[in-house]
Amino acid sequence: MSAFTEDEIKFKQWVTSWLETYLKSDNSRLLNFVNLFPEPTNPFDFKTQAEYESYVRDNELRTLNGERVKGYQELLIANFMYLNGVEYTYEAPYVSKRRIEIGFDYRPDFYIKDTSIYIEHFGVDRNGGTRPDIDSAKYNESMLSKRALHIECETNLIETFHYEWIEGTLLEGLEARLTEHGIVCKPKDPEEILKKLREEGRIATWSDLMTKALQAIRVERLTKESMIDRFNKAGIAQPNQIAEILDAIHAGYIQELKDQNAIDFDDMIIRAIHSINSEQYIPKWKYILVDEFQDISVARMELITSLIEKGPQPSLTVVGDDWQSIYRFSGGKLELTTRFGELVGDYTETKLQKTFRYNNSIANTAGQFIMENPEQYKKHIETHIKLTQSQVYLLDDKSTGKDGVYERVKEVVQKIRANDTNGSIAVIARYNYLLESAKLNLTSAKLQANISFWSFHKSKGLEADYCVLIGFFQGRLGFPNENKDEAIIE
Structure with missing residues (x-):
């Protein structure tokens, strides 16, 4: 296995090194790359x-x-x-x-x-x-x-x-x-320019973008042509130029793995598919069970398909919840769950629609929001706990002063503590800087006891008696964020 599979920092260092070598090899490359960010936009639009x-x-x-x-x-x-x-x-x-x-x-x-x-x-x-x-x-x-x-x-x-x-x-x-x-x-001199770009943090930002793109290319098994096709459909500016650079780094990465005489996790899946399809290996399983199916990638689904087609007519059972699909950044393909019948064929469906985790007020509010996405299944969640009063509250921040949102969090926590001295509280946000500032504000007010601070991503599967969600604002660092650079990854 490549060292990159267990060492994310080493992987990012390689991406950064590749990017710098690529850019300084030709001044026109440097100019073309710089001009991709932010995404070109026609002012007449x-x-x-x-x-x-x-x-x-x-x-x-x-x-x-x-x-x-x-x-x-x-x-x-x-x-x-x-x-x-x-x-x-x-x-x-x-x-x-x-x-x-x-x-x-x-x-x-x-x-x-x-x-x-x-x-x-x-x-x-x-x-x-x-x-x-x-x-x-x-x-x-x-x-x-x-x-x-x-x-x-x-x-x-x-x-x-x-x-x-x-x-x-x-x-x-x-x-x-x-x-x-x-x-x-x-x-x-390209080296002089790269030094400036390093100092300004631009190389680090671009390297992070390229790292995410490379991971997406691997799990989606994309070619240069399929990237261009996706960029065109999404209305991304300069699709050919972006695809050319991403295809180049993908080729560089494949060569690096060859030089290491190593493979990564995506290679494991791709080689397994090849071994089955070429009948070097004959699957013997009669029953195949896939858990957390909502997060399955294209390559992993291809592996399952190969196991079924080359196996002894096995029975496939998958368990998943499309409302919990959060791993798109690492290749999770929601459509494989919500369009299961189109992609796999006839199947029997069993819905588990009762939850013991939260009350009906939260279930109804969350469900109404999630089902605005036409790609999600329509569900009515039954809850074990039923209440007549709303348990979801939408508050603005305190608009005066730059720390308004953190002052509002403090007020909410004080109100909770006045009524419940022992209940667990979670402050949840998209970005860690919001959590750090909220934590600092509560600590200075001596209100940090029995309070957790979780990112949206890290909060999956965790529970608290009271959850305070912050950071719902528009803009480049809003939620959902409007950073155009991320559109390439999407």
Whole structure:
């Protein structure tokens, strides 16, 4: 067995090393990779200014030079200039040679240092159209005014356009115009860039993303073509570029296992399937039982299918609960449970619909929420404990102050303790930082006795008399989170 199977840190170190080697082997690779994150988004798709501002806020459009910019296309331009050694200032105040009074605070998008050259990126299509929330007539009028100002003040204006990005010529056109104005692109040393990316934590973030992607590729048994197909169906931008990189790391990983003369857990399943299908091994089991079936992966299901097809007509029994399917990140395929008949054929179903774990108020509230997903089975859960009063409460946080949510948790715990001095309490959240802050707040108030702090994932199968769930807010670190990078993993 490969050392990677038991040592997650060693596996991530290999992914990081592979990624750095891949990126520094070619400057164009580095630029292409950097430009994948955050996910490219067409600003013309936003219907309101609030929608667009929410996108910019949640996606941290920060350049390699450290500036936070207002749009993805500005990010591309800034990163291109940084990687090619063109020194610039973002939104510097406009100063002309003649230093005339221009009457307003004009800040072009970019200023090339120690020159009279400015860059404006105009968000228009070939017909002068703009984002739906922008007045196109006024926007085009402002473009004309800026051009006239540069002519009057004898400064040089390089223009780039939204439609160039749509047509795939934005950076190529920018480089040509820079050259025309005597600005020569001199690519930076990749090692210098990687050092900066390490220091900023970007390599670690990308490495984590690649690790998750590689695991998904293995358990789903994906090819480059099937990845592209999935990305296209999900509306992921630049599907070919992403699939190419992921296919490359998968090939690198397979080679690494060969070099180690070792296998991993996915290899065990894949080789077992091959051994059965090629009849090197003949299954002898008459009865096959699979527990926790809701978390089964594509490869494991393929193994079961092989055991059935090559075995002595065995009887298959599976036990699972689609409402408890939480292992999609490691290949769990819910559809194998909820579409069992379509995938396996005729079967007999037995539903276990009575629980002794919680009361009817929790069962009804949770069930109503879960069954909003059309992929889930429709169930009516009977509970041993029946109550007439609701046992589920939805509270806002204390909106004043940055610690409002933790103050609200403290109030809830104080209320519980006033009525029940011994009951067990669990504070549950998606992210550990929320749990740590809640714990610190309760400890300082001397309220930490008989309280557990669990992530949503770690809480599965555990129980407490009172559960306080926190962190239901929108955004990149919300729940569910709106991080576009995760869309690739999904």
